[in-house]
């Protein structure tokens with residue numbers, strides 16, 4: 429068990445990639461706090477973990493609301509102790525031409541994908557700095573590296589998540605805190621079906637492929653640092669830099 433005795437706080441853990449990371453970490457002995465807005469979904473994730481003999485706490489929390497995250501982190505710490513691993517996974521997208529994005533929708537996409545990462549890190553950082561240890565894994569996207577038509581707001585948010593990741597990797601290393609981003613290509617989830625309905629997803633990645641990478645980062649040697657990992661479909665083209 430590679431994460432025995434560790435604790436993780438995972439946003440957007442009610443389904444898709446976040447749920448897969450929660451299950452994967454719990455199977456490695458990690459006590460997991462799963463958060464999302466839909467109570468039934470985070471409860472299902474936590475219940476599945478508990479049925480497998482793992483430790484899990486489900487909390488309803490909107491990552492765009494800083495007071496929600498602060499309260500959830502406090503509850504998680506009261507339940508399992510200090511958070512060792514923060515996974516900022518919650519996200520969402522709507523794809524449309526830039527000129528059709530009203531300001532409120534632009535703001536909402538940035539709040540969900542980018543400012544949520546700010547809130548999550550701010551909430552766990554005092555304890556990580558005090559303990560001089562911690563790991564932060566941000567789930568970004570290949571959209572954070574390359575341009576995709578009609579994804580401008582999502583693309584801007586994910587590029588910013590990558591910039592924030594690299595900047596904090598530098599800034600927080602003196603406290604022993606590692607910061608990473610994972611940039612997946614298309615993953616078969618509800619989000620992918622909502623934004624790309626009808627697209628053939630036969631060879632797309634599965635949530636557990638991303639969970640495997642998150643586990644690699646969560647268990648990486650403290651001598652090593654990995655800022656950003658890109659994961660593309662086996663049959664897709666390498667990303668140009």
Ligand SMILES: NC(=O)c1ccc[n+]([C@@H]2O[C@H](COP(=O)([O-])OP(=O)(O)OC[C@H]3O[C@@H](n4cnc5c(N)ncnc54)[C@H](OP(=O)(O)O)[C@@H]3O)[C@@H](O)[C@H]2O)c1
Pocket residue numbers: 439440441442443444445446463464465466467469489490491492517518519520540567568569570611612613614615616617618619620
């Ligand atoms: N699927 C892909 O192809 C793909 C590719 C690259 C990157 N990603 C990234 O991977 C992450 C997970 O996406 P997914 O594909 O697994 O999507 P998903 O299946 O739709 O799951 C998203 C999760 O985030 C939660 N969430 C969304 N908004 C939230 C909010 N305001 N507060 C709290 N929780 C919230 C959702 O729960 P509630 O709605 O109940 O809150 C759900 O649990 C996202 O950051 C996404 O950008 C996905």
